[in-house]
Amino acid sequence: MAGASMKDIKLRIKSVQSTMQITKAMELVASSKLRKAKLRQESCRPYHEELWKALQEIEASTNDFSSVYQQHRQIRKTCVIVIAGDRGLAGGYNSNIIKAASEMGRPDELCILPIGKRAVEYFCRHGYEVLTTSFMEAASISVADCFSISEILTRGYVDGQFDCVKVLYTRLVSLLSQQPDTMELLPLAAAGKEKKTDVRELVLYEPGADTVYNAIVPNYIAGMLYGAMCESVASELAARRTAMDAASKNASEMIDDLSLKYNRARQGAITQEITEIVAGAEQ
Amino acid sequence: MSTFHLRISTPDGLIFDDEVTGLKARMIDGDVGILANHANYVSAVGAGEAVIRLPDGQTRKAACIGGMLSVISNEAHLIATTFEWADDIDLERAKLAKERAEKRLTEAKDNAREVALAEAKLRRALVRIGVKS
Numbered sequence: 001m002a003g004a005s006m007k008d009i010k011l012r013i014k015s016v017q018s019t020m021q022i023t024k025a026m027e028l029v030a031s032s033k034l035r036k037a038k039l040r041q042e043s044c045r046p047y048h049e050e051l052w053k054a055l056q057e058i059e060a061s062t063n064d065f066s067s068v069y070q071q072h073r074q075i076r077k078t079c080v081i082v083i084a085g086d087r088g089l090a091g092g093y094n095s096n097i098i099k100a101a102s103e104m105g106r107p108d109e110l111c112i113l114p115i116g117k118r119a120v121e122y123f124c125r126h127g128y129e130v131l132t133t134s135f136m137e138a139a140s141i142s143v144a145d146c147f148s149i150s151e152i153l154t155r156g157y158v159d160g161q162f163d164c165v166k167v168l169y170t171r172l173v174s175l176l177s178q179q180p181d182t183m184e185l186l187p188l189a190a191a192g193k194e195k196k197t198d199v200r201e202l203v204l205y206e207p208g209a210d211t212v213y214n215a216i217v218p219n220y221i222a223g224m225l226y227g228a229m230c231e232s233v234a235s236e237l238a239a240r241r242t243a244m245d246a247a248s249k250n251a252s253e254m255i256d257d258l259s260l261k262y263n264r265a266r267q268g269a270i271t272q273e274i275t276e277i278v279a280g281a282e283q
Numbered sequence: 284m285s286t287f288h289l290r291i292s293t294p295d296g297l298i299f300d301d302e303v304t305g306l307k308a309r310m311i312d313g314d315v316g317i318l319a320n321h322a323n324y325v326s327a328v329g330a331g332e333a334v335i336r337l338p339d340g341q342t343r344k345a346a347c348i349g350g351m352l353s354v355i356s357n358e359a360h361l362i363a364t365t366f367e368w369a370d371d372i373d374l375e376r377a378k379l380a381k382e383r384a385e386k387r388l389t390e391a392k393d394n395a396r397e398v399a400l401a402e403a404k405l406r407r408a409l410v411r412i413g414v415k416s
Contacts, residue, residue, distance in 0.1 A: 043296030050292065050362050054325065054351055143294045147349075147364060148400075203323040203355070207312045215311055215327030216351050219364055226294050 006269065009262040013255055020251035026089065027244035030237045034175075037234040041172075044230055048223030051216055055188065058216075062209045068158055069217045070188045079111045079131065079153065079162040080104060080182075081225065083169045083232040084119035086138050091243035093170065093178065093236050094118040100180035101168055111162055113149065115141060115229070131156070138236075141229050143222070150222035157186050165221075169228040170235035176242060178235040183228060185221050285319040286338050289359045293350075293366050305336035306359060308347055315352075317359055324354045328363060330406050332414045344369040346414040348407055365407070372415045381408035 059065060084097045098119065104110060113131040114120040116138030123130050131152065135141060153165050165186040170178045205212050284304045291299040306317045309331025317324070333347035349364030384405035391397030 040295075044294045046292050046297065047294045047362060050360065051351060054353060054362075058325070143364070146294070203325055206310065206315075206324065206326045211311070212325055212327050212351070219350055219362075222364070223294055 006262060006265045009258055009265060013258045013262065016251050016254050016258065020248055020255070023244045023247040023251060027241055027248060030241040030244060034234060034237040034241060037230065037237055038172075041227070041230040041234050044223070044227050048220055048227055051220040051223055055213065055216060055220060057203070058205065058209050058213050061203060062205075065209060065213075067188075067210060067213050067217070069154075069186060069214065072187050073160075073163045075163045076109075077111055077162040078105060078109060078164045078166060079113060079156065081113045081115065081149070081153075081165070081167040081185075081228075082119045082123070083138060083167070083229060084114070084116040084122075085232075085236045086117040086136070088118070089243060090236050090240040093239040096178075096180050097168060097170060098122050100182075104166075104168070104182075113152070115149075138229070139233060141226075143226055146222045146226040146229065147218075149225055150218045153186070153221060154218045167225060167228050169232045170239075172231055172235045172238060175238050178239050183224065185224060188217070284338070287317075287319040287321075287357050287359060289335065289361065291361045291363060291366055293363050298363075298366050299335070302338060303335050304338055306333070306361070308333040308352060308361065310352065317352075317354055320357055321354045321359075323356065324352075326352055328352055328361070330410050332410065333361070333363075333366070344414055346372060346411045348410060367411070367414075369414050372411050374412065374415045377408050377411035377415065381405060381412065384408055 059070070080101060082097060082101045084094050088094065094116075101112070101119075101123075107126070107128050111129045111131055112119075112123045113135075114123050114133070115135045117136050120130075120133050120136055124133065135145060135149070156162055157165060164184070167183045167185055169181060169183070171181040173179055286302040286304050289299065289301065289303045289306055290297065304319065307314060308317075309329045310326045311329040312326075314331070315324075315326065328347060328350040330348040331346075333345045335343045335345070337343065345366055345368045347361070347363050347366050350362045352362075353360050384401050387401040388398065388405060391401055
């Protein structure tokens with residue numbers, strides 16, 4: 001009996017060891033990808049920040065200014081862009097995002113634009129109104145994809161298909177903590193009610209302030225989306241790294257525990273053998 | 284010739300950050316040329332060729348599509364959706380993209396959205412080809 005159990009334990013140690021190899025490798029891959037993703041996230045930030053500044057500048061500098069994009073309508077339908085991952089094994093990354101999405105309102109008030117395989121699958125299965133399912137792979141979303149999403153969104157918003165656009169992404173609080181967060185894209189928040197009274201430089205808007213504003217908005221939204229996208233991807237990798245680190249630690253703990261058991265079983269077997277031999281010699 | 288500071292940024296990061304003597308780019312309502320000491324100016328970028336003149340007299344061409352150009356107190360900032368130097372453009376790829384877009388355009392006769400998408404793709408490909416050749 002002792003021998004069989006020794007063999008069992010040995011087999012288990014082997015399988016845990018190979019699991020640990022996989023989790024270790026995934027952790028390393030995630031950390032190297034994470035470094036790149038963080039760089040990408042930082043380099044895309046100036047783009048939408050500059051555009052936002054320009055939009056606020058236009059709003060503040062012209063008095064009789066109004067645009068479809070900043071009128072608050074009664075909200076009947078909200079479009080939510082949900083950014084999740086393509087794969088599991090990233091701790092609570094996907095489930096947190098999906099939980100946050102289902103807390104945003106009743107399914108009939110929402111219209112979802114899912115990004116990432118997990119989000120697409122979930123929202124299709126649970127009977128939400130899904131705008132498009134063409135963005136299955138969150139990891140390979142490019143700037144061009146963000147522009148086509150932005151085009152869908154701005155057109156839908158202008159046509160009155162929905163009255164509010166929000167993006168649900170995962171904020172990278174630190175490398176160890178990621179939190180689902182929402183950002184309102186449309187209508188654009190007003191630049192603040194109080195018009196700045198200090199003397200500002202005159203700016204020439206060509207062909208006109210409204211035209212420039214309306215032409216910039218889709219770019220700004222695409223920039224924001226791309227930023228949220230990059231941050232979510234970085235969060236996913238960070239979450240995966242943490243999860244895989246924990247898994248590797250668990251595996252090594254299990255191996256220690258199993259080795260102890262194995263040695264005990266081995267010792268037990270030897271002792272028993274000796275007792276048997278001694279008993280045989282005494283007879 | 285006097286120079287001014289030009290910064291070009293895209294979602295992928297900062298592309299160019301230096302002194303130049305001139306900039307020509309296509310806005311939504313036509314080409315504009317910016318020289319040093321231009322009045323404060325903001326406009327939305329269309330799709331077309333952008334030419335930058337460097338202080339040593341050299342010019343650099345690029346395909347520049349979408350975004351915004353602002354000149355505030357002699358500092359120009361071009362925030363472009365796409366900005367590709369002529370040297371970086373893959374002519375073969377652009378030609379393929381053009382063919383694809385043309386095919387899509389003939390297929391999508393009634394669908395207004397498809398037509399708009401295909402037209403935008405075609406325009407981008409044509410700009411790239413035009414800049415390269």
